[in-house]
Amino acid sequence: MTKTRVTARAHTNIALIKYWGKRDTELFLPMNSSLSLTLDEFYTDTTVSLIEGNSDQFVLNGELQEIKEINKISQFIDLFRKVAGHQSAIKVESTNHVPTAAGLASSASAFAALGTALNELFELNFDQTTLSTFVRQGSGSATRSIFGGFVEWQMGTKSDGSDSCANKIDNADWNIAMLTIPVNTGKKEISSREGMKLTVETSPFYPAWVEQAGKDLITIKEAISQRDFIRLGEITEANGMKMHGTMLGATPPFSYWEPLTVKVLQRIREIRGLGLPCYYTMDAGPNVKVICQANQADQIKQLLDDTFPNNPTIISGVGRDAYILSAE
Amino acid sequence: MTKTRVTARAHTNIALIKYWGKRDTELFLPMNSSLSLTLDEFYTDTTVSLIEGNSDQFVLNGELQEIKEINKISQFIDLFRKVAGHQSAIKVESTNHVPTAAGLASSASAFAALGTALNELFELNFDQTTLSTFVRQGSGSATRSIFGGFVEWQMGTKSDGSDSCANKIDNADWNIAMLTIPVNTGKKEISSREGMKLTVETSPFYPAWVEQAGKDLITIKEAISQRDFIRLGEITEANGMKMHGTMLGATPPFSYWEPLTVKVLQRIREIRGLGLPCYYTMDAGPNVKVICQANQADQIKQLLDDTFPNNPTIISGVGRDAYILSAE
Numbered sequence: 001m002t003k004t005r006v007t008a009r010a011h012t013n014i015a016l017i018k019y020w021g022k023r024d025t026e027l028f029l030p031m032n033s034s035l036s037l038t039l040d041e042f043y044t045d046t047t048v049s050l051i052e053g054n055s056d057q058f059v060l061n062g063e064l065q066e067i068k069e070i071n072k073i074s075q076f077i078d079l080f081r082k083v084a085g086h087q088s089a090i091k092v093e094s095t096n097h098v099p100t101a102a103g104l105a106s107s108a109s110a111f112a113a114l115g116t117a118l119n120e121l122f123e124l125n126f127d128q129t130t131l132s133t134f135v136r137q138g139s140g141s142a143t144r145s146i147f148g149g150f151v152e153w154q155m156g157t158k159s160d161g162s163d164s165c166a167n168k169i170d171n172a173d174w175n176i177a178m179l180t181i182p183v184n185t186g187k188k189e190i191s192s193r194e195g196m197k198l199t200v201e202t203s204p205f206y207p208a209w210v211e212q213a214g215k216d217l218i219t220i221k222e223a224i225s226q227r228d229f230i231r232l233g234e235i236t237e238a239n240g241m242k243m244h245g246t247m248l249g250a251t252p253p254f255s256y257w258e259p260l261t262v263k264v265l266q267r268i269r270e271i272r273g274l275g276l277p278c279y280y281t282m283d284a285g286p287n288v289k290v291i292c293q294a295n296q297a298d299q300i301k302q303l304l305d306d307t308f309p310n311n312p313t314i315i316s317g318v319g320r321d322a323y324i325l326s327a328e
Numbered sequence: 329m330t331k332t333r334v335t336a337r338a339h340t341n342i343a344l345i346k347y348w349g350k351r352d353t354e355l356f357l358p359m360n361s362s363l364s365l366t367l368d369e370f371y372t373d374t375t376v377s378l379i380e381g382n383s384d385q386f387v388l389n390g391e392l393q394e395i396k397e398i399n400k401i402s403q404f405i406d407l408f409r410k411v412a413g414h415q416s417a418i419k420v421e422s423t424n425h426v427p428t429a430a431g432l433a434s435s436a437s438a439f440a441a442l443g444t445a446l447n448e449l450f451e452l453n454f455d456q457t458t459l460s461t462f463v464r465q466g467s468g469s470a471t472r473s474i475f476g477g478f479v480e481w482q483m484g485t486k487s488d489g490s491d492s493c494a495n496k497i498d499n500a501d502w503n504i505a506m507l508t509i510p511v512n513t514g515k516k517e518i519s520s521r522e523g524m525k526l527t528v529e530t531s532p533f534y535p536a537w538v539e540q541a542g543k544d545l546i547t548i549k550e551a552i553s554q555r556d557f558i559r560l561g562e563i564t565e566a567n568g569m570k571m572h573g574t575m576l577g578a579t580p581p582f583s584y585w586e587p588l589t590v591k592v593l594q595r596i597r598e599i600r601g602l603g604l605p606c607y608y609t610m611d612a613g614p615n616v617k618v619i620c621q622a623n624q625a626d627q628i629k630q631l632l633d634d635t636f637p638n639n640p641t642i643i644s645g646v647g648r649d650a651y652i653l654s655a656e
Contacts, residue, residue: 204536204537204539204540204570205533205536205537205570205573205574205577207536208532208533208535208536208577209532209533211532212532212577234580237580237581238579238580238581241576241577241581241583242532242533242576242577242581244576245533245573245574245575245576245577245581246533246573247573248569248570248572248573248576249533249536249540249569249570249573251566252562252565252566253565253566253569253570253573255569255590255593257585257590258590259587259588259590259591260587261590262583262585262586262587262589262590263587265583
């Protein structure tokens, strides 16, 4: 090993075909394939350094983390150390450029950046797709943050997860943007992990969700290859709402929707009615994301901000692949 | 025929196991059996009289109705005239005691009252269960309003609908009440008829809904026979949310929820957390109905009214069978 300190950047992503439910909770193997758009506005920068001693260190947003957080990171680093045949302790310094006000999860960009940095530090030379199978074991959605543009996470079929990996589908360089309307950025009552588990175990809608997500993936890839924005949007909106429908089918039923969520969804439909194509999706939380055409993003943001002045919309363009910022 | 003028009363009902989807739109044959509670607070009084001439007349809430409305009523009266072998024109005078502010549909009590009155006028002597198969052809949910208490509408299997009928399950005389929290009493964007059709035709969750509704019916009947209020409430809430989940699965997805709907559902869960058992259900609209124990209804209403002073909660007890008020 010739490097002692590497910094990498990875962007967050928003799924258009949702990942919802695990077939293996240890390996983060999903029940269905998913497809996302990587966002340039939200990212994590992570520096990994070789350090003396036996214990890893973890500094997040300038704060030294507690043992529970360090252990999670150490287990993740172990995946790379094992392949590298290296025992060195690592210091991880990570900064999330995902504003709390956006209400987005940062685990996708965080594990993608960490994995990208470790791949370089340990000189493992994993290609991006292989690397995606490693970062998957930190956070499922991190799998997709290895790539920019429209990214597919193929669920795979192998029990060891080696074929549950990401691939870039398209650069998304055809006038695509995404808006984030923060509704509530506080802690959720039900984590996405808990929500997935409850849905998989109790919702009679779940098998149909898995089947439909497979179909939606095929049709959205057609829409992307044809650069058919309207169809892309319609499939995105239908798929996201289906995911939320599975939750109402759970026992007990649950929902991430808040009163303001419903208002925002209504307003998006109104704006669409004005002739501005835009389509919503929601993850396991109350915040709303909207895919739109980049040249109309400012106009749609203005309409939303007029209606929701306390919840300013954030515009994001398309993010690039995870990459190395510096290595020494 | 010895009678010339008959007045009947029928109460509205709220389904705890929902009717959602038709297998025959002409005969109002449902895809699944349902179970309801009849409410004493909301009812329709209907007078039918023999009149001269060839044309039926229809006065609703004191207003002479248009030809479209008269035709619908005439077709319904024809079902009874045919059996009676009678050609007389009929005047129908109907008054809904279902305040607009409650946001409840009045078609269930309206057709149940009309059918009950016609049965008496034409001296058909249908028993209640047979009568329920007739009123079903005016409005599906009217089937259940022939009876008071907890009522099951068995979907039946025959193509002529003769076995798609109601039966009383229980008098519900064990401390049961229902609250109605009106959220929006205006016209809906999507009628329940349209919503059902879109769901049956496009939602991949629909087959699982039908199967689950059958299971829920069995367990709620167990809960009723055991007078287990908590279990009754939990099944009610889960079943209603499942129905709303099927809509999010439709293409395009749709929802009857409004921002205030979500607030009310949150508040009900909070009130339940205070140790007052109460469980919500929703029909094809934004209004919320809550089943609770009658001796706690005032207390729960007060808590709701404190939170939603502009949407006062209406308490209802359990309604009785449809009955004849006068016959001459």
